[in-house]
Amino acid sequence: MIKAKLGIRTNNGSYSVVIGTNFFNKLSKILRKNGFNFNKCFLLIDKKIGKKRIKQISKSISKKKIIYLFNSTEKNKSFGSVLKILNLLQKNNFNRNDCLLTVGGGITGDTGGFAASLFKRGIKFINIPTTLLAQVDSSIGGKTGINTVYGKNLIGSFYQPNLVLADTLFLKTLPKREITCGYAEILKHSLISDKKLFLYLDKNVQNILKLKSPFIEKAIFKSCKIKRDIVQKDEKENNLRKILNFGHTFAHAYEASMTYSKKLNHGEAVILGIYSSLKFSLDNKLINLSEFNLIIGHLSKAKLSYNVSKYFSKIDTKKIISYMQNDKKNNSEKINLILLKKIGSMELNKKFSKEKIRSFINEKLLIN
């Protein structure tokens, strides 16, 4: 059942994000209703969504289709995978009016979206996100891309999808840790712009984490709306869109210094990053103690682990700082941090010396 539809304006047109439960098997009908009239469809599908769902999706598209089952790892978010997709599109005579459809998490969407942006300078692109993170974050806003040996997401394009279909049924097979990943981004969205949503999350966090209806759909919708409102104002991340990186400069450095080990996944790193940025905001007298404690209380209630020293020791600080400095959002010797003044209000362009951040990490975060 479709529960909500969100329109997103972009510099070159608009698209819809459709949110609901158990509607993806009526794909052909939905595509027709949304004005899609292609002859061929390339389906890039994450293997892990399971045979049953793959069969249902394949059956629901009556047009000629090529199915590519994708092993979605950060290693496969690569030029090699994009090349394979582009070759198959060429081999099967796809043209710009045909369609590339991704079914999977952020890795599948980012890789497929990038291939879609390159093929004949842009083929139609439909994204069916199947992780919570992809449903609330990566499927919206048009960032596509791949990793290289030099780092994550370093090659990419801004390429907007023509349609996003977020069906919560997919989330039922998602491992619990992946649910936490998506929840971290929902929480981030509430902190950067909507105290009312934060209070809703605080009241209903257990129902959301258990994927109970209507709580999960409402959390997804509100989260998408916040991201929509931000990317509509600043599609190419000139300024405002940077607030979406709240917690992420720390988080990316934590992930990188653990060489993207499975011991700390992206969402867990984001929780550590949110905590680090919050504590830094408190130490720099931006946020007051009662708002800080409100958020910490929520992290504890949701059982989200924010203890940085559980993963790192003082020995790692040099590495963490160097990754923070190399973050692609930084363009000077100093490190730019996105900080919180109060829930829903951000400080965007504050830069700090490496020394200040080093002593903060050593003295305030890594306290065993």
Ligand SMILES: NC(=O)c1ccc[n+]([C@@H]2O[C@H](COP(=O)([O-])OP(=O)(O)OC[C@H]3O[C@@H](n4cnc5c(N)ncnc54)[C@H](O)[C@@H]3O)[C@@H](O)[C@H]2O)c1
């Ligand atoms: N484009 C953007 O704006 C943006 C924003 C945030 C993150 N990202 C990118 O997104 C990626 C992370 O996304 P993600 O967390 O969705 O990762 P992901 O695509 O790796 O999915 C996480 C795991 O869940 C599995 N999976 C996917 N759907 C499933 C389902 N329904 N049931 C069971 N297992 C399933 C995947 O195979 C994978 O093992 C990163 O590469 C990150 O850089 C992009």
